[in-house]
Amino acid sequence: MSAATPVFSHRHLLGIEGLSALELTALLDLANEAVDLSRQVEKKRSTLRGRTQINLFFEASTRTQSSFEIAGKRLGADVMNMAVAASSIKKGETLIDTAATLNAMHPDIIVVRHNQAGAVHLLARKVGCSVVNAGDGAHEHPTQALLDALTIRRNKGRIEGLVVVICGDILHSRVARSNILALSALGAQVRVCGPSTLLPAGIERMGVTVFRDMTLALRDADIVMMLRLQRERMNGGFVPSTREYFRFFGLDEAKLKLAKPDALVMHPGPMNRGVEIDTLVADGAQSLIQEQVEMGVAVRMAVLEALARHLPNSSPQ
Amino acid sequence: MSVHALSPAPLALVNARLIDPEQLTEARGGVLVRDGVIMALGAGVSAGALPGDVKVVDCHGDCVSPGLIDLRAFVGEPGAEHRETIATATAAAAAGGITTMLAMPNTDPPIDDPAVVDFLLRRARDTGRIKVLSAATLTRKAAGHELSEVGLLQAAGAVAFTDGLHSVADARVMRRALTYARDFSALVMHFCEDASLADGGVMNEGELASRLGLTGIPREAETIVLERDLRLVALTGARYHAAVVSSSQSLALIARAKADGLPVTCSTTINHLTLNESDIGDYRTFLKLSPPLRGEDERLSLVEGLRDGVIDTIVSDHNPQDVETKRLPFAEAAPGAIGLETLLSAALRLFHAGQVGLPDLMAALTCKPALILGLPQGRLAVGAPADLIRFDPDEPFVLDTNSLRSRCRNTPFDGSRMEGRVKLTLVDGRVAFEEQGILRG
Numbered sequence: 001m002s003a004a005t006p007v008f009s010h011r012h013l014l015g016i017e018g019l020s021a022l023e024l025t026a027l028l029d030l031a032n033e034a035v036d037l038s039r040q041v042e043k044k045r046s047t048l049r050g051r052t053q054i055n056l057f058f059e060a061s062t063r064t065q066s067s068f069e070i071a072g073k074r075l076g077a078d079v080m081n082m083a084v085a086a087s088s089i090k091k092g093e094t095l096i097d098t099a100a101t102l103n104a105m106h107p108d109i110i111v112v113r114h115n116q117a118g119a120v121h122l123l124a125r126k127v128g129c130s131v132v133n134a135g136d137g138a139h140e141h142p143t144q145a146l147l148d149a150l151t152i153r154r155n156k157g158r159i160e161g162l163v164v165v166i167c168g169d170i171l172h173s174r175v176a177r178s179n180i181l182a183l184s185a186l187g188a189q190v191r192v193c194g195p196s197t198l199l200p201a202g203i204e205r206m207g208v209t210v211f212r213d214m215t216l217a218l219r220d221a222d223i224v225m226m227l228r229l230q231r232e233r234m235n236g237g238f239v240p241s242t243r244e245y246f247r248f249f250g251l252d253e254a255k256l257k258l259a260k261p262d263a264l265v266m267h268p269g270p271m272n273r274g275v276e277i278d279t280l281v282a283d284g285a286q287s288l289i290q291e292q293v294e295m296g297v298a299v300r301m302a303v304l305e306a307l308a309r310h311l312p313n314s315s316p317q
Numbered sequence: 318m319s320v321h322a323l324s325p326a327p328l329a330l331v332n333a334r335l336i337d338p339e340q341l342t343e344a345r346g347g348v349l350v351r352d353g354v355i356m357a358l359g360a361g362v363s364a365g366a367l368p369g370d371v372k373v374v375d376c377h378g379d380c381v382s383p384g385l386i387d388l389r390a391f392v393g394e395p396g397a398e399h400r401e402t403i404a405t406a407t408a409a410a411a412a413g414g415i416t417t418m419l420a421m422p423n424t425d426p427p428i429d430d431p432a433v434v435d436f437l438l439r440r441a442r443d444t445g446r447i448k449v450l451s452a453a454t455l456t457r458k459a460a461g462h463e464l465s466e467v468g469l470l471q472a473a474g475a476v477a478f479t480d481g482l483h484s485v486a487d488a489r490v491m492r493r494a495l496t497y498a499r500d501f502s503a504l505v506m507h508f509c510e511d512a513s514l515a516d517g518g519v520m521n522e523g524e525l526a527s528r529l530g531l532t533g534i535p536r537e538a539e540t541i542v543l544e545r546d547l548r549l550v551a552l553t554g555a556r557y558h559a560a561v562v563s564s565s566q567s568l569a570l571i572a573r574a575k576a577d578g579l580p581v582t583c584s585t586t587i588n589h590l591t592l593n594e595s596d597i598g599d600y601r602t603f604l605k606l607s608p609p610l611r612g613e614d615e616r617l618s619l620v621e622g623l624r625d626g627v628i629d630t631i632v633s634d635h636n637p638q639d640v641e642t643k644r645l646p647f648a649e650a651a652p653g654a655i656g657l658e659t660l661l662s663a664a665l666r667l668f669h670a671g672q673v674g675l676p677d678l679m680a681a682l683t684c685k686p687a688l689i690l691g692l693p694q695g696r697l698a699v700g701a702p703a704d705l706i707r708f709d710p711d712e713p714f715v716l717d718t719n720s721l722r723s724r725c726r727n728t729p730f731d732g733s734r735m736e737g738r739v740k741l742t743l744v745d746g747r748v749a750f751e752e753q754g755i756l757r758g
Contacts, residue, residue, distance in 0.1 A: 196496045212500040236463020238493065244466040
């Protein structure tokens with residue numbers, strides 16, 4: 001991987017917010033190299049040798065946690081997973097206690113997921129090491145946005161000028177927020193689409209165009225990014241039923257035809273087939289869903305590497 | 318009889334007093350009906366000036382107006398066919414001059430599933446005499462907790478969303494329902510009553526209830542929910558119709574909302590416009606209604622609201638109840654009154670009392686409800702569907718319960734002297750009701 005990315009000089013990665021297009025591009029360039037590395041038989045590097053990475057997940061996750069674990073190990077770090085059921089801790093005070101305990105073990109990087117917005121920021125203020133946000137409540141999920149941007153860039157050759165439609169449960173989605181920030185910063189035209197019950201107030205002020213009718217939202221779209229609808233929100237609370245949701249907001253072949261012929265389909269996973277996405281589309285020729293998973297590892301390697309450059313006692317390679 | 322069958326022979330109603338509720342005018346003339354629509358209109362349509370194939374009916378100066386459109390009728394089908402079927406309800410409606418009615422979704426099963434909408438509309442097509450439109454529940458089972466499938470129900474033909482007899486208590490559910498409905502440009506109709514304030518109440522709160530020893534329902538049970546709703550309408554932008562307003566307080570809220578430009582309309586019932594709590598008299602359960610009949614001052618303020626246009630439409634609030642549910646001590650009896658067949662006659666009381674002009678009165682019963690639902694009928698205009706009625710506004714009669722066509726007898730007007738009777742009802746140019754021999758000219 002490249003020797004230097006001088007444009008990324010943050011201690012933590014807490015969100016996309018505040019990052020410049022230059023910084024985002026630098027991370028994507030770094031990740032692009034990690035893709036090539038990950039496709040080799042010999043995938044190991046020693047960038048993080050001797051470093052300790054703790055994955056602290058207060059909320060269950062399969063793909064993000066394993067992705068961070070593989071990324072850390074490929075860079076030579078000692079990776080430890082700590083799963084803390086969110087229900088077993090009391091928020092606030094206990095979170096800080098946990099941070100203090102971990103800090104005493106001298107980790108170099110902590111990767112944190114928490115079900116409360118802002119919890120990762122709180123923890124970052126209490127520890128001496130680098131912190132990566134792996135998702136905090138409905139706030140941000142920066143590495144997801146980076147991997148989505150990388151996937152788009154590798155398939156379309158650019159991000160600037162593309163029409164990206166993010167569709168579904170925008171209200172509860174940290175993926176949507178981070179993607180809106182990242183893709184807008186990189187020059188895409190971002191649209192969001194969903195029933196009004198799943199659109200956060202004032203979302204248009206984040207620079208997106210808001211649609212309630214998916215058939216209109218998909219017009220001229222280059223990228224259709226579907227979001228997961230949580231099971232507990234399907235039955236009358238926010239939307240009446242899965243069958244109604246699928247009819248009006250589920251991506252099937254007929255709706256996908258309304259987008260550009262070369263439009264590509266993305267989903268951060270895990271998918272609800274038959275709810276927000278039709279199986280034929282999820283597994284179809286226009287789907288990038290599997291590639292997103294691959295890019296996840298590469299992007300997390302790039303983030304860990306970029307942060308490692310600024311760790312104390314960092315030796316130039 | 319089906320309203321969608323082959324068109325009948327062309328028909329002209331001549332020598333009539335034409336009531337135009339849109340222009341708020343009346344004039345002498347005739348109406349020519351062909352292929353289910355109004356082909357010609359005015360003084361030129363007279364007996365001598367019509368082609369030979371047209372059947373000419375001399376109205377002898379009777380009124381001819383668009384048929385009535387009733388935005389609130391409870392029909393027993395499906396689930397309570399012993400009280401009312403679509404066949405009996407629409408027979409009563411046709412005799413009362415109603416040509417379109419909106420069926421409320423409080424059936425068993427409730428109209429909260431596209432298949433039930435489909436059932437209702439098919440039954441109406443096969444057994445109904447008039448146009449029956451389906452409302453669907455706003456929340457599943459009208460229970461006030463989960464959103465209904467507004468999009469699928471609308472696609473199946475539901476034209477409005479309401480929990481009918483029930484009020485949505487939870488403000489968050491109401492907000493989401495309005496928000497969701499707005500995306501589909503769906504009309505939300507809401508019966509406003511705070512269940513906790515109304516709990517145990519059986520009539521209007523006040524001196525009379527105290528004298529009768531009955532528990533009262535304060536007007537605030539209605540206004541608190543209405544006020545909340547109007548604020549949520551401002552927040553969400555949904556189209557909102559207050560299903561029944563019964564007090565001056567509510568009218569003030571509606572007037573303010575309209576002045577603020579909110580997409581708000583409202584109805585009151587024929588009962589609240591023509592009766593008051595004193596009519597309950599000796600614990601007459603047929604006058605137990607929901608919301609309860611108010612005092613005379615409130616009734617007069619409703620009449621004023623109708624005249625001012627704060628109240629958009631008058632509904633029958635037709636709600637058939639039988640002896641099982643009505644022949645009980647007042648507090649235990651079910652609320653509700655039938656009203657389809659007497660809607661026009663009772664409304665004409667306001668005209669005869671000099672309180673509302675005839676075209677204005679007819680507007681609240683025809684073109685205004687049509688506008689709320691976006692219907693082409695309810696207008697006296699060339700090209701409009703020939704949903705027409707002929708009535709003599711002055712013909713006196715005493716209401717005999719046994720002559721009513723509804724399967725239930727719970728009319729509050731039993732034995733009342735009334736003026737104004739429907740003689741002919743056309744739906745898409747087809748005869749849905751005729752007074753015996755009237756078509757022989």
